[in-house]
Amino acid sequence: MNIVYLVFGNNMDHYQQVYFSIYTSSAYKNAEDRIIVVAENPSLFSSLEGNIEIIPINRDVIKEWEGKYNFFWRVKIKALQLIAQKYPLDSILYLDGDTFFYNNMDALRNGMKNGQNFMHIEEGKLFALSSKTEKLMWTQMKGKTYHNTKIDENSAMWNAGLIGISNKHLDCLEVTLGINDAMCADDVPRRLIEQFAFSLGLNEYSALRPAAHIVGHYWGNKKQWNQIIDHFLKECFMKNYSFDQIIEHVKEMNLTQNPIRVRESNTQKKLKMFIDQFFKNKRPVYVNK
Known part of the structure; x- marks a missing residue:
């Protein structure tokens, strides 16, 4: 099984998140599993050489992967196709950076060996979801067919923070790509296109099952988790832990004690933005050259 991450851009938080997720996957994987990182800045993973495989990409590749509709998250589908082409006999377990085992x-491993596909968790049938984007998507797409896949009351939205694709069904990536591009061509609201395309494409081959009981996805509490990870990585650096020592440290952590989602007050956020804008630091002082 290939455990795959994708990271690009210059946001160091994203790279640190991937680091931490790699450490947690290393704590639970077995000898036959391979960890692969597809990275725009591969030098940031130099300390993991020998423990992971690094596949470098550049801005030209990313631009090509975005396709003719310049859709940012199409890159995820293309990256997984790259892995499938390189390792056609292995299942793929993709993880967003903001995840942990x-x-x-x-x-997951045994399920994919038996032809089962996974995503993180079912969020609900599209027609019943309540966000503005989801309502717009349902209004526009209901009854339509995208790459031979009809959108109806049974069409479900799954969270794409984890994507498990059986080696028996790697062709579903081409279906996912076709659905994704067809939605872009129809000018469907873009925020959830890639996620919905995976939900439909993988489910065409195997009724999806959830993986939230194995992997946490803290998309709803990144601020706190970024602080936790930052402190963790600093400690590992300052104490000069070896890779094996880091993995043992991860195994001792109780990762379930920190919330993966919190609901922030909109009033608090607006007040903070107002205060930060109104009260700015003044008269900065620099050292003399």
């Missing part, structure tokens, strides 16, 4: 992954 907290339970044994045998159920």
Whole structure:
């Protein structure tokens, strides 16, 4: 099984998140599993050489992967196709950077060996979802067919923070890409296109199953988790831990004690933005040259 991450751009938080997720996957993987990082800045993973495989990409590749509709998250589908082409006999377990393992992954590995596909968790049938984007998507797409896949009351939206594709069904990536591009061509609201395309494409080959009981996805509490990860990596650096020592440290952590989602007050956010804008630092002082 290939455990795959994708990271590009210059945001150091994203690279640190991937680092931490790699450490947690290393704590639970077995000897036959391979960890692969597709990275725009591969030098940031130099300390992991020998423990992971690094596939470098550049801005030209990213631009090509975005396709003729210049769709940012199409890059994720193309990256997984690259892995499937390189390792056509292996299942793929893709993870967003803001994830962590907290339970044994045998159920995912064995399920994919038996032809099962996974995504992180089902968010609901598209027609019943309540966000503005989802309502717009349903209004525009209901009853339509995208790359031979009809959108109806059974069409479900799954969270794409984890994507598990059986080696028996790697062709579903081409279906996912076709659905994605067809939605772009129809000018569907873009925020959730890639996520919905994966939900439909993978489900065409195998009724999707959730993986939230094995992997946590803290998309709803990144601020706190970034602080936790930053402190963790600093400690590992300052104490000069070896890779094996870091993995043992991860195994001792209780990752379930920190929330993966919190609901922030909109009033608090607006007040903070107002105060930050109104009260700015004045008279900065610099050292003399």
